[in-house]
Amino acid sequence: MSHHTTxxxxxxxxxxIITAVIxxxxxxxxxxxxxxxxxxVTNLSDDNPWGIWIGFDLLCGVxxxxxxxxxxxxxxxxGMKKYHSAVRPAITTAFLGYAFVVxxxxxxxxxxxxxxxxxxxxxxxxSFLFExxxxxxxxxxxxxxxxxxxxWEALRWKKIRHLAHSLTLLLTIFGVxxxxxxxxxxxxxxxxxxxxxxxxxYSPYLALFFFVSSIPAGLSMVIFEGGLSHKFLHHxxxxxxxxxxxxxxxxxxxxxxxxxxxxFNLKWIGVALGNSWSHLxxxxxxxFLVEVIGFVLVxxxxxxxxxxxxxxxxxxxxxxxxxxxxxxxxxxxxxVAFNWQLPAEARYIPSLEEIMITVFIVTLEITVLRFCLxxxxxxxxxxxxxxxx
Amino acid sequence: MKRRKFIGxxxxxxxxxxxxxxxxxxxxxxEGYPDSHGVLFDSTKCIGxxxxxxxxxxxxxxPAQPVPFDDLTVLESKRRTHxxxxxxxxxxxxDGKPVFRxxxxxxxxxxxxxxxxxxGAFVKDKTGAVSYDAKKCVGCRYCMVACPFEIPxxxxxxxxxxxxxxxxxxxxxxxxxxxxxxxxxxxxxALIFGKREDLLDIARERIRKHPDMYIDHIxxxxxxxGTSWLYISGASFESIGMRxxxxxxxxxxxxxxxxxxxxxxxxxWPMFLTGAYALTKRKEKIFEEExxxxxxxxxxxxxxxxxxxxxxxxxxxERDKQAAIDREVxxxxxxxxxxxxxxxxxxxxxx
Ligand code: SF4
Ligand code: SF4
Numbered sequence: 001m002s003h004h005t006t007x008x009x010x011x012x013x014x015x016x017i018i019t020a021v022i023x024x025x026x027x028x029x030x031x032x033x034x035x036x037x038x039x040x041v042t043n044l045s046d047d048n049p050w051g052i053w054i055g056f057d058l059l060c061g062v063x064x065x066x067x068x069x070x071x072x073x074x075x076x077x078x079g080m081k082k083y084h085s086a087v088r089p090a091i092t093t094a095f096l097g098y099a100f101v102v103x104x105x106x107x108x109x110x111x112x113x114x115x116x117x118x119x120x121x122x123x124x125x126x127s128f129l130f131e132x133x134x135x136x137x138x139x140x141x142x143x144x145x146x147x148x149x150x151x152w153e154a155l156r157w158k159k160i161r162h163l164a165h166s167l168t169l170l171l172t173i174f175g176v177x178x179x180x181x182x183x184x185x186x187x188x189x190x191x192x193x194x195x196x197x198x199x200x201x202y203s204p205y206l207a208l209f210f211f212v213s214s215i216p217a218g219l220s221m222v223i224f225e226g227g228l229s230h231k232f233l234h235h236x237x238x239x240x241x242x243x244x245x246x247x248x249x250x251x252x253x254x255x256x257x258x259x260x261x262x263x264f265n266l267k268w269i270g271v272a273l274g275n276s277w278s279h280l281x282x283x284x285x286x287x288f289l290v291e292v293i294g295f296v297l298v299x300x301x302x303x304x305x306x307x308x309x310x311x312x313x314x315x316x317x318x319x320x321x322x323x324x325x326x327x328x329x330x331x332x333x334x335x336v337a338f339n340w341q342l343p344a345e346a347r348y349i350p351s352l353e354e355i356m357i358t359v360f361i362v363t364l365e366i367t368v369l370r371f372c373l374x375x376x377x378x379x380x381x382x383x384x385x386x387x388x389x
Numbered sequence: 390m391k392r393r394k395f396i397g398x399x400x401x402x403x404x405x406x407x408x409x410x411x412x413x414x415x416x417x418x419x420e421g422y423p424d425s426h427g428v429l430f431d432s433t434k435c436i437g438x439x440x441x442x443x444x445x446x447x448x449x450x451x452p453a454q455p456v457p458f459d460d461l462t463v464l465e466s467k468r469r470t471h472x473x474x475x476x477x478x479x480x481x482x483x484d485g486k487p488v489f490r491x492x493x494x495x496x497x498x499x500x501x502x503x504x505x506x507x508x509g510a511f512v513k514d515k516t517g518a519v520s521y522d523a524k525k526c527v528g529c530r531y532c533m534v535a536c537p538f539e540i541p542x543x544x545x546x547x548x549x550x551x552x553x554x555x556x557x558x559x560x561x562x563x564x565x566x567x568x569x570x571x572x573x574x575x576x577x578x579a580l581i582f583g584k585r586e587d588l589l590d591i592a593r594e595r596i597r598k599h600p601d602m603y604i605d606h607i608x609x610x611x612x613x614x615g616t617s618w619l620y621i622s623g624a625s626f627e628s629i630g631m632r633x634x635x636x637x638x639x640x641x642x643x644x645x646x647x648x649x650x651x652x653x654x655x656x657x658w659p660m661f662l663t664g665a666y667a668l669t670k671r672k673e674k675i676f677e678e679e680x681x682x683x684x685x686x687x688x689x690x691x692x693x694x695x696x697x698x699x700x701x702x703x704x705x706x707e708r709d710k711q712a713a714i715d716r717e718v719x720x721x722x723x724x725x726x727x728x729x730x731x732x733x734x735x736x737x738x739x740x
Binding site: 033034035036037038039040042044045046047049050073076077078079108109110111112114115117118121122123124126127128129130131133169172173176177180181184188189190191192193194195196204206207 | 469470471472501503504505506507508509510525526527528529530531533534535537539541542543544545546547548549550551632634635636640641643644645646647648650651654655658659662663665666669670672673
């Protein structure tokens with residue numbers, strides 16, 4: 001920030017004021033949560049032990065951070081060099097995404113200070129949650145190293161930057177394995193509760209569904225954020241980033257379209273295997289169709305059209321629909337179609353304070369992301385490290 | 390070298406998952422520990438007096454309840470277990486007659502809670518009890534998500550050391566040779582404690598002797614792979630709030646198949662990805678070679694073109710030079726000729 005051109009007044013833009021208010025409220029609620037217990041701020045109950053902190057912060061957070069592994073795999077493993085400029089922004093978002101998933105988890109865990117237990121003293125490997133924990137912990141480490149060159153470059157620490165960078169291939173492979181495992185494990189979590197999850201959403205293939213859908217989720221987030229930073233951070237981008245952006249968008253749109261179509265088909269195989277056709281003609285069925293047609297098939301076709309007609313704007317809109325669809329799916333599995341048999345008064349609806357904490361965490365994440373994008377060589381190459389990737 | 394170490398580490402994690410009993414697949418069937426205990430609940434004998442609730446409250450040293458245990462009006466609404474209430478009795482109206490049913494942890498033979506817990510805080514004991522160890526618990530509440538009977542509860546208002554709470558089957562009392570609190574205090578013999586095998590015999594015997602009084606089903610014999618608590622009833626289990634659609638698959642088997650994919654992913658993915666990378670690299674190399682070739686050709690061609698051009702230029706220059714010389718020579722000769730002619734004519738004038 002230039003000290004000569006900024007006056008103290010210009011900092012208090014409407015966006016910054018809202019951010020500040022959210023942060024203050026969030027801190028107050030954080031104090032409440034950690035002094036008076038989870039029950040003091042949430043509507044969680046014995047029937048509904050998991051609310052939006054798991055359904056949104058964890059499940060959606062991880063799915064939407066999938067841009068990290070999809071982009072780096074495309075560029076480093078499958079040789080799509082022309083998308084190179086997309087890697088750093090994607091890794092940055094993924095790293096922050098996971099870091100904040102873990103941060104959010106601290107609110108939800110009754111004994112947050114024991115977070116390392118499953119990985120150290122008392123492993124419980126029969127649990128899908130164990131796999132989630134193990135992979136997220138390892139992957140967060142991988143992402144931290146993958147992200148670090150941007151920091152080392154800003155600090156001009158050439159040696160350590162070189163070291164971190166030399167691990168790229170290894171980390172990419174490792175990242176893809178870990179992502180495959182934990183993206184699917186998040187779906188696997190619900191496989192132990194067939195009696196609680198509505199048959200249209202329950203499937204022995206839940207783990208596969210979650211993994212496959214994480215790919216378009218990741219690709220769409222890259223397109224979406226690409227579109228946004230183009231609009232708002234154009235001045236931070238160098239020529240390579242600007243020049244490559246349309247190609248990244250269209251290339252990713254094509255890939256997302258293909259995988260969305262595969263996912264669309266898989267969902268129907270799921271219904272067929274569970275023989276849940278009769279449920280299609282109920283209210284739940286209508287809701288299921290909204291998800292599968294409105295938020296899987298429609299964006300799939302939008303992407304296909306965008307790719308064919310080289311229409312970046314359409315791809316951007318498709319990415320929004322896809323992201324909304326992934327969020328809808330994760331919320332359906334974890335909250336809406338979960339406990340569907342309970343009487344209405346026993347169902348879970350998040351409390352305002354609970355939602356505010358989620359908003360607080362998301363705001364915090366965006367604030368840190370904005371800071372990183374404007375201070376670190378992410379949307380542009382560091383002048384001293386040009387072409388060194 | 391480094392990569393192999395990394396992947397080795399991961400493979401280790403995968404193997405760890407594979408070796409776990411749940412991931413071992415459905416080839417085995419756990420019948421419960423031999424001689425383990427259980428309780429048989431007979432709904433035809435239960436009168437809804439709440440003595441079992443009171444006993445449980447006392448034995449587990451729970452806080453006093455807002456409604457005293459001899460107040461039976463609470464039976465009018467459906468209740469569930471809470472962090473300070475490990476068991477409740479509910480009243481159901483079946484064909485105009487009240488039927489009472491007790492709820493508590495069923496102490497499954499292969500518990501969903503134990504299978505779901507990622508720190509192994511739940512253990513199926515040889516006494517038959519499924520015990521919970523608060524010293525390990527992280528408070529993720531996945532056990533509550535997993536339990537098909539909706540039993541575990543949570544101390545949501547404890548900020549620092551919240552516990553999962555559920556019936557312990559009075560494991561410590563059983564180890565001392567005493568009866569569980571609720572069984573001891575039941576005035577009607579609606580609860581029978583004993584070895585699970587014996588309880589099944591008793592239940593079968595009752596159903597056989599009084600086919601008009603009981604429906605022919607022992608709830609818990611096979612539900613979710615079997616439970617240590619067993620139920621017999623004259624009313625259908627569904628009508629007294631017990632789910633009949635749970636199936637007989639033990640909870641661990643629901644996830645073991647998918648979990649067993651982990652080692653495969655860990656084993657195959659690196660190979661596949663390295664393969665993809667190698668292929669990409671090869672393609673790039675071929676591309677680069679082709680490109681290098683093309684560049685060489687282009688350079689050679691350009692060079693040839695350039696030298697040809699140079700030669701033409703030089704030739705032209707040569708030719709131009711020659712022409713200039715020729716022209717000069719011609720001009721000189723012409724001048725000389727003119728001078729000679731002039732000289733010849735001049736003396737003639739003078740003569
Ligand atoms: S009834 Fe629920 S809490 Fe009790 S052992 Fe079975 S799964 Fe665990
Ligand atoms: S809440 Fe505690 S006991 Fe329950 S699954 Fe989590 S760690 Fe295990």
